[in-house]
Amino acid sequence: MGGRRRASEHPCLVVCPPGLEDLVVEELLALGARPERTGRGSVSVGLTTRLLYAANLFLRCATRVLVRIDRFTVRSFADLERRITAIDWSPWLPEDTVPRFRVTTRHSRLWHDGAVAERFSIAFATGSGQAGSRSGHETVRGDEGTGPLVVVRAVDDRFVVSVDASGPPLHERGWRQAIAKAPLRESVAAGLLASAGWDPSSPLVDPMCGSGTIAIEAALLAAGVPAAADRDLALRAWPSFEPGTWASVSADARLLQVEAPVPDGSDSPRIVAADRDAGAIEAARSNAERAGVADRIEFRVAPVSNLEPPTGIASRGVPGLLATNPPWGGRVGGGDLRNLYATLGNVAVQRLSGWEIGLLVADRSLARQVRTGLGERLHLELGGRSAHWLVGRLSS
Ligand SMILES: C[S@@+](CC[C@H](N)C(=O)[O-])C[C@H]1O[C@@H](n2cnc3c(N)ncnc32)[C@H](O)[C@@H]1O
Numbered sequence: 247m248g249g250r251r252r253a254s255e256h257p258c259l260v261v262c263p264p265g266l267e268d269l270v271v272e273e274l275l276a277l278g279a280r281p282e283r284t285g286r287g288s289v290s291v292g293l294t295t296r297l298l299y300a301a302n303l304f305l306r307c308a309t310r311v312l313v314r315i316d317r318f319t320v321r322s323f324a325d326l327e328r329r330i331t332a333i334d335w336s337p338w339l340p341e342d343t344v345p346r347f348r349v350t351t352r353h354s355r356l357w358h359d360g361a362v363a364e365r366f367s368i369a370f371a372t373g374s375g376q377a378g379s380r381s382g383h384e385t386v387r388g389d390e391g392t393g394p395l396v397v398v399r400a401v402d403d404r405f406v407v408s409v410d411a412s413g414p415p416l417h418e419r420g421w422r423q424a425i426a427k428a429p430l431r432e433s434v435a436a437g438l439l440a441s442a443g444w445d446p447s448s449p450l451v452d453p454m455c456g457s458g459t460i461a462i463e464a465a466l467l468a469a470g471v472p473a474a475a476d477r478d479l480a481l482r483a484w485p486s487f488e489p490g491t492w493a494s495v496s497a498d499a500r501l502l503q504v505e506a507p508v509p510d511g512s513d514s515p516r517i518v519a520a521d522r523d524a525g526a527i528e529a530a531r532s533n534a535e536r537a538g539v540a541d542r543i544e545f546r547v548a549p550v551s552n553l554e555p556p557t558g559i560a561s562r563g564v565p566g567l568l569a570t571n572p573p574w575g576g577r578v579g580g581g582d583l584r585n586l587y588a589t590l591g592n593v594a595v596q597r598l599s600g601w602e603i604g605l606l607v608a609d610r611s612l613a614r615q616v617r618t619g620l621g622e623r624l625h626l627e628l629g630g631r632s633a634h635w636l637v638g639r640l641s642s
Contacts, residue, residue, distance in 0.1 A: 247271070247281050255292030257314040258301075259408065262287055265626035266307045266437040273305050273440075295488055299495045302412055302481060306436035306463070306473045309415045312397055312408035313338070319404050321355040326365055329405070331373035337486035338409040344393045345370065351400040366398060394480055413480035419466075420476045421537035424529035426456035426521070430571055430606070434626065435463040436473070441623040442567055442604045442637050449516040449559050449566030451598070453550045453590070458530025458543070460569050461519035465539035468517070470502040516566070518556050520546040550586065553593040555601075568594055568640070571606040574631070584615050591616030595642050604637045 251257065262270045267284040274281045274289065279297050282290045293301060293311075301311050316333050320326045339345055347366040349359040356362055395410035417433035438460065444450060446468035452460045466473075481487060519530050524547045534540040544556055555566070572590065575583050594603055595618065605620065607613045608631050613620060620636035627633070 247283055251282070251292035252294075254294055256295070256298055258291050258293045258298065258411075259312045259314065260289045260291060260301065260305065261309045261312065262289065262307055263309065263431065263434055263437070263626060263628075265624050266433065269307045269437050269440050270305065273307060274301065277301060277304060296491050296495060298411060299481065299492055300498070302416070302479050303472045303474045303495060303499055305416065306467070307433050307440065309417060309433060310410055310412035311416075313411055314406055314408045316407040317405060321403050323356065323361075323365055326356060326362070326405075327369045330366055330369035333373070333407065335370065335374060338484055339374075339394055339396075340483050340485060345396045346393050347396050347398055349398045349400075352402075354400040354403045356400065356403075362398065362400070366396070394483070409480075411479065411481040413478060416474060416477075418477075419473060419537070421462065422457060422459065422533050423536065424457060424532045426523065426526035426529045428571075428574075428629075429457045430459045430628075432459055432463055432473075434628065435459040436467070437624060437626075438569060438604060438606060438635050439464055439467065439567075441635060442569060442602060444567045444569070444602075449518075449556050449564060451518040451520070451553070451555060451566065451568050452570045453518075453520045453548075453553050453568065454570045454572050455519035455521050455530055456526050456571070458519045458526075458533050460571065461517050461530065461543050462534050462537050462539060464569075465517050465534065465542040466537060468542060469539055470504075471538070472499045472502065475499065516556050516559065517543045518546060518554075519543050520548045520550075520553070522547065522549040550590050551593055553590075553597055555598060563600070565600040565602070566598075567602045567604060568598055569604040574608040575612075583612055587612050587615035588617070591618060594618070595640050598640050599642045601640050602637060603640050604635060606633055606635050608633055610634055610636070 260270055264287040267289055270289045271281045271284060274291055277297060277300050279291050279293055298311065315338060318329045320329055347363040349363040351357050351359055351362060397408045397410060399406050417431040419432050422432065444464065450464045455461050521527050527545050527547050531540060531545050534543050572586060573583060603618060605613055605616065613636055618638045618640055620638040622634050623637045624635035
């Protein structure tokens with residue numbers, strides 16, 4: 247990992263779904279940053295202002311980027327209040343905003359998260375001269391509301407105060423408004439594609455696509471659309487926001503779009519999103535339209551037994567990736583899942599020989615029904631359940 251942090255770099259923490267840390271490291275390296283270390287669901291990294299903007303715009307596997315603005319050790323509320331009033335919030339928080347303080351403490355003398363958050367609210371209002379303009383009751387706020395987010399973490403009495411640069415989580419790209427059963431986070435779908443090594447110029451099929459998350463993320467990747475292209479980011483409201491730097495980072499994003507290969511008429515589209523549920527396909531199609539990539543995806547209402555490669559690809563035998571998140575049993579209703587997984591394995595081997603297959607499953611023994619050697623690429627926590635992203639090659 248990276249060496250010493252430069253003075254011009256902001257100390258940052260990139261938060262991500264646990265299991266995607268190594269992919270975030272790769273994404274940061276690709277941007278030219280030097281990640282320092284990973285923790286569970288986070289990557290520490292120093293970012294220049296330019297890289298901070300780029301990270302928010304381009305990272306596909308991240309949830310948010312936090313900028314550390316202060317750190318101190320305190321063991322009493324009086325000392326805590328003194329430290330809070332001494333913080334220079336002016337570069338980070340727009341005037342007259344009331345931030346939300348999200349506090350977690352561990353092994354600390356000041357252990358009551360709510361009481362610490364309350365001190366932050368009051369001392370912030372005092373330090374920024376807002377106390378007189380609000381009633382005491384109004385200034386005491388926790389993590390609810392819509393104001394800018396400030397994250398406070400204390401471990402062994404050592405406090406770290408960070409401002410959120412992203413706003414709503416980065417996986418909320420904005421296009422997924424229609425939801426089918428048990429949808430994946432967009433950041434997780436991006437992580438599946440990256441860890442399977444999918445080449446955006448090769449075909450992709452998701453035969454159980456639900457709301458289309460995997461196929462749409464794939465199409466956006468192939469089109470070179472940055473992850474946060476249509477998003478408003480919290481950092482753009484900061485008093486220290488640099489419009490010139492942002493314009494230059496956005497120009498890089500447009501360059502990426504221009505450089506992305508547009509599928510030629512004969513091969514387009516090379517991505518298939520199929521599901522036996524017509525409602526799911528309707529949701530997937532309207533999401534893809536909002537994302538601006540509906541013309542890159544072939545939608546099919548079909549059971550998995552009708553699995554086929556993209557139209558026009560079959561005769562040329564171009565290998566691609568079958569990437570899917572089949573029902574797990576717990577969240578998406580019953581049926582005979584063993585048969586479903588076995589059918590998937592049989593038709594995939596017959597019709598997509600030479601392709602890679604990636605399955606996101608909760609139960610590894612169910613995945614054995616597919617009868618193809620599968621290796622674990624990612625181990626994730628999704629909705630409180632352990633999930634495995636298993637990848638292998640289909641050969642008859
Ligand atoms: C867990 S959901 C997929 C969620 C999706 N990854 C998303 O982000 O929205 C599983 C999907 O498999 C579909 N499905 C179940 N059995 C099927 C079958 N035999 N053929 C095709 N699709 C099936 C369901 O309709 C459901 O949409």
